[in-house]
Amino acid sequence: xxxxxxxxxxxxxxxxxxxxxxxxxxxxxxxxxxxxxxxxxxxxxxxxxxxxxxxxxxxxxxxxxxxxxxxxxxxxxxxxxxxxxxxxxxxxxxxxxxxxxxxxxxxxxxxxxxxxxxxxxxxxxxxxxxxxxxxxxxxxxxxxxxxxxxxxxxxxxxxxxxxxxxxxxxxxxxxxxxxxxxxxxxxxxxxxxxxxxxxxxxxxxxxxxxxxxxxxxxxxx
Numbered sequence: 001x002x003x004x005x006x007x008x009x010x011x012x013x014x015x016x017x018x019x020x021x022x023x024x025x026x027x028x029x030x031x032x033x034x035x036x037x038x039x040x041x042x043x044x045x046x047x048x049x050x051x052x053x054x055x056x057x058x059x060x061x062x063x064x065x066x067x068x069x070x071x072x073x074x075x076x077x078x079x080x081x082x083x084x085x086x087x088x089x090x091x092x093x094x095x096x097x098x099x100x101x102x103x104x105x106x107x108x109x110x111x112x113x114x115x116x117x118x119x120x121x122x123x124x125x126x127x128x129x130x131x132x133x134x135x136x137x138x139x140x141x142x143x144x145x146x147x148x149x150x151x152x153x154x155x156x157x158x159x160x161x162x163x164x165x166x167x168x169x170x171x172x173x174x175x176x177x178x179x180x181x182x183x184x185x186x187x188x189x190x191x192x193x194x195x196x197x198x199x200x201x202x203x204x205x206x207x208x209x210x211x212x213x214x215x216x217x218x219x220x221x
Contacts, residue, residue, distance in 0.1 A: 014050040016042040027058065027074050027092065032134065032163055034112040035074055035092045053110065055096045060106040066095040071116065072108055076135070081106055087123075090135035091116035113138030114163075122147070125174065131155040137162035137210075143169040146199075151178040156215070158185040164212040171205040182206075184215055191217035 007013075014030070016022050022042040028050050030036050037056045042048035059080040060066070072081045073089040082089060096107040116139030123130055125147045134157050136142050146152060154170065172180050179200035182190055190196045190208060198220070199206055208215040 010053040011039065011049050011051050012036070013047050014038070014042065015047050016044055019044060022048070025056075027079075027090075029076075029090060029135075032113065032138070032161065035090050035110060037110065051110070055107050055109050057105045058092070058108050060099065060104060062102055062104060065101040066097075066099045066106050068095055068098050070095040072106070081108060085116075085119050085121065085136075087121060087130070088133040088135055091138050114140065118143065121145070122173075123152070125149045127152055129153050129155065133157060134161045137166045137168075140165070141167040141169070143171075145171050145173050146180050147174040148172065148178055148180060149174055149176045151181070153181045153183050156182065156184045156188075156190075159188055159210045159213055159215065162210060164210055166210040167207060167218070168210070168215065169205065169207045170199055172199050172202060175202040177201075180204075182208075182215075188214055190215040 014028060021044060022038045024038055024041045026038045028036045028038050036050040036052045039049040039051055061080050061082050064083045066083060070083060072092050072095055073085045074092040075082055075089050091113050093108045093111040096109045099106045118141040119136060119139050120143045122145045126149060128150055132154060140163055170180060179197050181195055181197040183195050184190045206220040207218045209218050
């Protein structure tokens with residue numbers, strides 16, 4: 001065997017920098033790659049084994065049925081699997097077994113974020129500030145439709161926390177005369193400025209690409 005072999009890739013040594021104890025069996029976000037499953041309890045600052053492959057039983061939204069092969073997303077707030085992407089959720093993998101809506105768990109074949117594909121989100125009409133999370137860009141590209149009836153600001157994650165080349169498409173879908181403003185993280189720029197605020201009429205849109213350090217404007221109308 002080669003001298004630089006470290007370990008098989010199905011399980012990695014994960015350093016817990018979350019600021020909280022990770023319980024065995026918990027879903028763990030592995031950077032911008034995928035969700036894994038903690039195989040042991042990992043203390044704050046400690047190192048423990050996290051599986052990147054396999055089928056695991058996870059808590060499920062009990063209003064949603066699943067079918068075999070269905071894409072699934074992990075709700076980091078409610079700590080449960082959903083059958084549709086919601087704001088801030090992470091793609092976790094595919095249903096390995098069909099389950100009725102009332103069933104509390106589902107068998108999940110965990111997989112990489114890239115296999116989610118492009119994500120589409122429709123935001124609430126009355127939200128004034130919406131924060132997009134790293135997980136929203138896990139599959140690469142994100143389309144956001146905004147039926148806003150008040151002024152709304154979309155806050156973006158740091159470009160370095162999501163895949164370079166990720167595209168963001170934003171369209172306003174309500175005729176109310178209120179703008180959609182896009183605000184990058186910290187001092188990062190979008191279309192050469194600190195904010196982008198020209199999405200203000202029905203069906204106005206803009207598309208951007210993550211250069212790795214900023215958001216570049218690709219198209220607008």
